[in-house]
Each structure stands twice: as C-alpha cells, then as structure tokens.
Amino acid sequence: MKLFTRERGSGDRYAVLVHGMMSDSRYWRRLTPVLVERGYHVVAVDLPGHGQSARAKRYSVPLLVDSLIESVPAQPELVLGHSLGGLTINLAAPVLQPKRAVYLDPAFSSPKLTWLQRRMAPAAERRLLKSTAEQIASRNPRWDAEDVEIEAESFGQFDRRMFPLLLAKGGLRAPTSMEVPSLVVLAENSSLVDTELAQHLTETGFVVRVVAGTSHTLDRDDFDAFMQSLDGWV
Secondary structure, eight states: OOOOEEEESOSSOEEEEEOOTTOOGGGGTTHHHHHHHTTOEEEEEOOTTSTTSOOOSSOOHHHHHHHHHHHSOSSOSEEEEETHHHHHHHHHHHHHOOSEEEEESOOSSOOOOOHHHHHHHHHHHHHHHTOOHHHHHHHOTTSOHHHHHHHHHHHHHOOGGGTHHHHSTTTSOOOSSOSSOEEEEEETTOSSSOHHHHHHHHHHTOEEEEETTOOSSHHHHOHHHHHHHTTTTO
16 A cells, blocks of 8 residues: 655655554654754655555555555665554664664553453444644643644544554564664553563663653653663664
C-alpha cells in the first residue's frame, strides 16, 4: 500500500518519521522544522488506516512494514518512530538500511492488561476516539493547543479496526538484535518497555535513555527534554 507522506526540506539526506497508533504525520509538526534546519529532507508518513492513507480490509504488522518500505526512500540517514511506528521501523530496517534509528517509547511489547481490562478494551477504545479537544487537553495539560487539535482530528480519521494489533499475542515484539546504531528514548515508567526489557535492549547494543516526568507521548509532554535526549543522534 502506497502511503500518504508529508515532505519538507531538500536533498538526499533523508529522515523518515513514523507516528504511533491513532496519530498521523502531523504528529511531527515540532520536530520536522528542527530537522530541516539541520539539513534533513524529512519524509513523514501516514500509516495504513491513519490520516490520509488508505484503509485496508485487514490490518497486520507486515502490512505496516511493507507499506512503509514501499513509500519512503531506501537507505535514509535517519529513521525515527514513535510507539507502533517504532515497531514498524525496526522490522523495516533490514530492507530500508538506515544509517541509524531512533525509537520513541516503542511498541516492543503489548500493554499489560488484566482479563477484565482486555474484555472492556473495545468499549474503552470507542470512548477514547470520541474524545473532544477539551477532554484531550484535560488529560494532557502539558500539550500545546495545536497538538490537542491535531490529536482530536487524528482520532476522527483513525480506522478503529486497527486496535486488535495492540492486543494480539506476538504481534508486538522486542528486537532480538540491533540492525543499525539505535537509540531508544523512553517515557518514565513506560508501559511498553519495562525495566527488564530496557535492560535486554541495552545488552543487545541499543542506547537507552529516559525522559523523566513524561508519558507515552514524551515529545509532546516536554519537547525541550526530548530534544536533549536526541543529543548526538540527529
């Protein structure tokens, strides 16, 4: 599937940006101009079922990976993915062959939910997607107003048939090796990369950093601290 992309900058020093579940390429509105100023040609995608990209009859992790590979330049200088986007760029790395990769609180495991939470998940997901801008702002008091509006619009465009990917056994998995030099930036008390998994990644060769006081959307919570965490990588 060919994906919708937003491009800024010029030249062949590419940075490929991949958003997480329920978001779209506008997620990177603050990072993109910084990268352009540093000489990157930025390509940000809308994953299948998100934003302006097409919907699929059935969603799978391989569909995300294959669609990304089909839609962005090979051998980019940098790939950077948040959450589900982090999982996607990791699995695409052997084909894309980036010079380095950055993972933001990547979906390297499924959320740890009780049996009751899993049963109630579909209803909770529907309520979440109906969130107003005011409700999103209340849950995320540190976000800029523009990010709040983008989140609300992204929810409205998201194909909720993608939700089972988060709960499917074996769908989200941690890398067993490091394909390219890689940085993992975690939210404090990440629900997708716990202490044990972070240690495994470190032992595998990944550089792991934590942005204190942030949630899963760590770059929206504290953009300055997030940029500091990227020191030496972008």
